[in-house]
Amino acid sequence: MSQNTDKPSDLNDLFVPKSESSQLELAIERKKEHDRNFHLGGRSFYFFDFDDNVAFLATPLILFHKSSGQELKISSGQFAQEHARIGKSGPFVEYKIEWDDVTGTFRNFRDHHNDELERLGLKKQIFVHDVAEALGLPDFQWKGPSWSCFYHATFNQRPVSVITARGHDPQTLKEGIELFVSAGHLPSTPNFLSLFPVSHKATRTELGDLDLTRSVAELKQSAIRESVERALERYGYSPHHRFGMSDDDPKNIQLIAEEMTKLKTKYPEMSFFLIETQHGEFVKNEIGLSGPKVTKLASAPLPSVNPVEQIKLF
Secondary structure (H helix, E strand, O other): OOOOOOOOOOOOOOOOOOOOOOOHHHHOOOOOOOOOOHHHOOOEEEEEOOEOOOEOOOOOEEEEEOOOOOEEEEOHHHHHHHOOOOOOOHHHOOEEOOOOOOOOOOHHHEOOOHHHHHHOOOOOOHHHHHHHHHOOOOHHHHEOOOHHHHHHHHHOOOEEEEEEOOEOOHHHHHHHHHHHHHOOOOOOOOEEEEEEEOOOHHHHHHOOOOOOOOOHHHHHHHHHHHHHHHHHHHHOOOOOOEEEEEEOOHHHHHHHHHHHHHHHHHOOOOEEEEEEOHHHEEEEEEEOOOOOOEEEEEEEEOOOOOHHHHHHOO
16 A cells, blocks of 8 residues: 655645744754664654644534534544444433534545635635644644654654544645644654545545445554554564554544554564553553553653653653
8 A cells, every 4th residue: 555645735825823832842952862672673653643632623523413403513522532422321412423524523524625615715625724723822722642752753753654533635634734844843744654544535445444334443443554564564574663552532542452452463572552642641551462451551641741751651
C-alpha cells in the first residue's frame, strides 16, 4: 500500500498567527536525540490519534432528536465518552446518530466539494479552517495531552503515523498539520510514516473494508497493523524497534490493546506501548504476550504532567 506524502498545497489563504507560546521552552537550546534503541539498531515509531489527543479542535458532531429531528452539537470529547450510549441511556438518550456524510452526524469531519465549501463561505476544507481557528487561541486551550510527544517526535524526525476517526482525505490532514509548522508551533513537517483517516472511503478500502461495514475501532486496528508493517518495510527489521500509540477513546483503547497484543505475539522481541489520554490522564501501558491486559507504567492527571517528563515516557 502506498500513500502520497508530498508537501501540502499553499496555505497562504488562511491567516495563522505566529507562535508566542510556551512551546518555546521546549525549543530553546534543545538538541536532537537519537531513538531510545538507536545504539542497538532500533527505531521509535509514534502513532497518534488526533482529536482531543494531539489537539483540541472545535469541530462539532451533530446529533438528531429522535422525534423532532432537531440538531444538537456536541464536542468530539463528549462523543468519545458517550457514543456507546447515544439513543440508549445517558444525557443523549433522546438523540440518534445519522450516518449520511453530507447531512449527518459526521459531516464536519468529512471533506466537501468546492461548491459546498463556497456555500459555507470557506476557502479550505473544514479541518484546515478549524486548525487555523484553534491557533488563534492561547496554546493551552488547544494543545492536547499528547502534544509534547507529537512535538518531540517531529523535532527528532521520528517516524509518525496519524490514525484518526476523521474522514478527510490524507492530504487535508497534512494541510492542517502544516499550519502548526507555519505558525511556529512545530519546528518542521513531521516525518510521516502514514496517515490513516479511517472514515475516509478510499482509506477504508485501502485497509480492506471493501463493504464499508467495519467500525472505527476495527479500522484503527487495521491501520496500526499496516503502519507497523510499513515501518518494517521502510526502515528494516530490528528486534529493538519500539511502537507507541496514544488515543483518548475508551472503545478504541480496548481494541488497540488487542491489536498490539497480536503484534507482540508476531514480533515478541519488539516493544509495544499504548498511551491512554482519556479522563484527563496520561497513562502509559506496555503490551505483553498475555492478551489485552497491560501493565501500567505511569499515570498522572493533566495538566500536572510536566511536558519533559511526558516525553521520557516514550
